[in-house]
Amino acid sequence: MEQSQQHNGAPKEQESEHAGESEGHVERGYTSSKDDLLSRLAKIEGQIRGIKRMVEGDRYCIDIITQISAVQAALGKVELSLLEGHMLHCLLGHGGGPDTPEAQTAEVMSVVARMMSK
Amino acid sequence: MEQSQQHNGAPKEQESEHAGESEGHVERGYTSSKDDLLSRLAKIEGQIRGIKRMVEGDRYCIDIITQISAVQAALGKVELSLLEGHMLHCLLGHGGGPDTPEAQTAEVMSVVARMMSK
Amino acid sequence: MEQSQQHNGAPKEQESEHAGESEGHVERGYTSSKDDLLSRLAKIEGQIRGIKRMVEGDRYCIDIITQISAVQAALGKVELSLLEGHMLHCLLGHGGGPDTPEAQTAEVMSVVARMMSK
Amino acid sequence: MEQSQQHNGAPKEQESEHAGESEGHVERGYTSSKDDLLSRLAKIEGQIRGIKRMVEGDRYCIDIITQISAVQAALGKVELSLLEGHMLHCLLGHGGGPDTPEAQTAEVMSVVARMMSK
Incomplete structure (x- = not known):
């Protein structure tokens, strides 16, 4: 994984070739489940804050790893659901x-290959 | 992955058998790199917030998945570093x-098996 | 992963709903690259035999794991290429x-979810 | 994964720093379960042959992928068991x-990092 990340933690919002078109009011594959998606992300954000508190509280390493694994599983489900939509x-x-069909297949497969290699 | 998660998003802070001993001032495997660990988690939290903004802004699905993959990779590195420490x-x-040696091996291997199956 | 496997090592050849139609001369997604696919599988079979020889020769554990990882990576590429085709x-x-579109999406995503959880 | 592989399919039997010492009669972590290990590898070899037959018989793609996933899961279990031993x-x-302790930790963690990134 070598996604570059900005130092402030915000994901680098590089524009893909499709991303730019009239941003903000485009129908996306996740539009109908946008609220659900946002609430899952809010929950994940809360889990990350909980993990920070565990570190601050000198909690047992393995318990922290367990929580990180839970976040990764939750993120994996979000990814699958976004890709499906x-x-x-x-x-x-x-x-x-x-x-x-060729471009659709190529796009999906490149995402899947990336998800596999994590 | 079926870690149960509390509804408010906070990781369920169940106590492992080792976690309870005089919480808060215990020497842990990550103690010497605690500041680094906290700053990596803060950055990850910022990335999650960035992903929420992308969803709110109707950004392109694949770009959102790319950012989620970046977070998962970052979490994977945190996990490896915690396990190593x-x-x-x-x-x-x-x-x-x-x-x-028997219990140490069993503990490490059960974490690794869990990390593999994500 | 809980695919049942026959005791003789042969994959259980259960029929999927699509598999049965006039077996043997059907055009598949991999038909045009069948020779390449078979040669990759033959090479993987040879790698497995090599790993058996390493075990018989009491070779170093980590070197054996390295070879197994190479086989898994090769299998992962075969999987991606089959799915793409x-x-x-x-x-x-x-x-x-x-x-x-609905059934195509559901099929691809169920394979991807399975590949993710390995 | 960029393990180099010999063209005949045999794993490249490069010597690790530990592998060379009086090969053939060394006590290894898997010595006590060597027969079980060999029989699991023999079964996996049979599964690969079964997958070749599926390709030769023009079987349904998804069924072939399912069998490959079963082999990967079986290999993953062999890997975990080797590492544990x-x-x-x-x-x-x-x-x-x-x-x-330092070298033992470094060795295990480098294997785990490799297993993660497959």
């Missing part, structure tokens, strides 16, 4: 992503 | 964890 | 698999 | 591996 969105021809 | 700490006989 | 094949409407 | 063997001071 995106793939269906593209296959239904809803736009904003690749629109040929 | 813990294992060395135990092998050096610094206490707070298992103190026989 | 299959997805494209389905999206192009070549038959033998699911033919609605 | 090795770690215990080293911590008990049985020789043939690193003999300081």
Whole structure:
């Protein structure tokens, strides 16, 4: 994994070739489940804060690792759900992503290959 | 992964058999790198907030997945570093964890098996 | 992973709902690269035999693990390549698999979820 | 994963620093379970042959991927079992591996990091 990350912790918001089009009001694969997605991310953020408190409190290493694993599992589910929504969105021809079978396959597979190698 | 998680997002702070002893001022495998660990977790928390903003801004799915992958990779490094510190700490006989070769091996391997199956 | 396996080591050849149709001369997502696929699998089989020889020769544990990791990486590439061929094949409407966007997405995502959890 | 592999499929039997000492009659972490290990590897070899037959028989892609996943899970278990045996063997001071806590930790963690990144 060599995603570059900004020093302030904010994800580097580089624009993909599709990302730029009229940002902010685009229909995405996750649009219908946006609230659920945001609440899962809020919960994950709370879990990270909890892990920080565990470190501050000198908690047992293995217990901290267990919590980190729980966060990773939660993030993995978010990833799968985003990819599923995106793939269906593209296959239904809803736009904003690749629109040929070849490009759709290439995009999904490159994400999957990346998810595999973590 | 079926770690139970409290509804408020805070990790469930269940006590492991070793965790309870005089919490708060125990020497842990991560004690010497605690500041570094906390700053990595703070950065990860910032990344999660950045991902929430991407969702709020209807950003491109694949770009969001990319950022989630970056967080997972960062968490994976934190996990490895915690496990490494813990294992060395135990092998050096610094206490707070298992103190026989059999128990030390069993503890490390159960964490590794869990990390593998994510 | 709890795939049941027959005792003789042969994969359990359970029929999926799509597998049964006129077996043996069906066009598959991997048909055009069948020779390459078979040669990769033959090489992997040779690697497994090499690992058996290492065990018989009491070779160093870590060196054996290294070879197993190489086999797993090779298998992972075969999996990705099969999935890519299959997805494209389905999206192009070549038959033998699911033919609605919903079913295609569900099939790919269930494979990906399984690959993730290994 | 960039383990180099010989063209004939045999794992490259490079010598690690520990591997060379009086090969063939050394006590290893897996010595007591050598028969079990060999029979698991023989079964895996049979599974690979079964996968080749599935490809030759034009079987359904997803079914082939399922079998590959079963092999990867079986290999993962072999890896964990080898690492566990090795770690215990080293911590008990049985020789043939690193003999300081620092070197033992470094060796185990480098294997784990490699297993994670597959």
